Amino acid sequence: MLAPTTGGVGKMTGLLALLDDVAALARIAAVQVDDIAAQAGKVGIKAAGVVIDDAAVTPKYVHGLPATRELPIVWAIARGSLFNKLVILLPVAVVLNLLAPWLLTPLLMLGGCYLCFEGAEKVAHLIRPGAGDHAPVPETLDAAHLERARIRGAIKTDFILSAEIMTISLAAIEADSRLVEALVLALVAIGITALVYGGVAVLVKADDVGLRLAQAGRLGLTRALGRGIVHAMPRVMATISAVGTAAMLWVGGAIVVHGAEVVGWAGPAHLLHGWAVALAHATGGSGAAEWLSAATLNGLAGLALGLVLVAAITRALVPAWAAIRR
Numbered sequence: 001m002l003a004p005t006t007g008g009v010g011k012m013t014g015l016l017a018l019l020d021d022v023a024a025l026a027r028i029a030a031v032q033v034d035d036i037a038a039q040a041g042k043v044g045i046k047a048a049g050v051v052i053d054d055a056a057v058t059p060k061y062v063h064g065l066p067a068t069r070e071l072p073i074v075w076a077i078a079r080g081s082l083f084n085k086l087v088i089l090l091p092v093a094v095v096l097n098l099l100a101p102w103l104l105t106p107l108l109m110l111g112g113c114y115l116c117f118e119g120a121e122k123v124a125h126l127i128r129p130g131a132g133d134h135a136p137v138p139e140t141l142d143a144a145h146l147e148r149a150r151i152r153g154a155i156k157t158d159f160i161l162s163a164e165i166m167t168i169s170l171a172a173i174e175a176d177s178r179l180v181e182a183l184v185l186a187l188v189a190i191g192i193t194a195l196v197y198g199g200v201a202v203l204v205k206a207d208d209v210g211l212r213l214a215q216a217g218r219l220g221l222t223r224a225l226g227r228g229i230v231h232a233m234p235r236v237m238a239t240i241s242a243v244g245t246a247a248m249l250w251v252g253g254a255i256v257v258h259g260a261e262v263v264g265w266a267g268p269a270h271l272l273h274g275w276a277v278a279l280a281h282a283t284g285g286s287g288a289a290e291w292l293s294a295a296t297l298n299g300l301a302g303l304a305l306g307l308v309l310v311a312a313i314t315r316a317l318v319p320a321w322a323a324i325r326r
Helices: 006-046 048-062 067-099 101-127 143-172 178-216 220-262 267-282 287-325
Strands: none
Touching (some): 143 178
16 A cells, blocks of 8 residues: 555644634534623613613504504514614714713713603603604595604604614623624624514514404304404503513613712712612512612612603703794
8 A cells, every 4th residue: 555645644633623713613603692682681771761661662553554564564563673783873883982981971871861851751742641742644645644753753763763773772782892892782682673673573463363253263161262362462562561561660760870970979879879788678688679679779760760851851951942943
């Protein structure tokens, strides 16, 4: 048998070295992918309050329109939401964090104030039904124009909520690489959009599914299930709206209180922390009790701030702007 040539051995050694390099790169890539996925999951949880409110707000944009147009409208809003997050907000967030990271906390606080305002406005509407309701849509507006107007309004609202989601996410990312930071933000944007609008699609079609089961079910149990779904959906939507409002106040209040501590005004954060610890000890002293106490106090702080903002905007800024326009 002929012995292998020196050139053949060199080529084999080079090939093995190349395969080792490829395997090492694959391991590094796998670690990076795992890190990105873990970061995205953790960051997404930080934005949970805004996500819940986004899911609670969106179904109103298909109310009163034909059932056949509900899913196309949700899909159109979802596409607009992805455009907001990936094309506009993601590049702005990465550049901002690169050139002016000191702006991140003030922007977070501004978004927190918006969340407090929105949550307090909903609470005010519960106390005074009809206050601040939008004017009715003119009867001359046909369905196609109404649909386009609803989609535009939903995408504008989504832009504000998406900006808060991306800012909260950016502040929570722990990455040295700008590329990893951008990939985590992109993954969060896609995942949250899919979660929100997938959930919205299920919510807006649940009553139709229930009605179909109630009318065409072959078994009595199936028809009873359909009737149960139809009767339960108003309560489900009301519960989601209430949870969304509470989450907005909690997240908004926590952002503003923590941001104030970061910029040098630590009094409110220390005061609320002391109260939370005292309440936790009074109710058993567990970590869960302390977290719940802190969340409740942050929510109450957010409500108080929001009510002040509602009064200032509705009684001062809005009349002043109307006077300027006149």
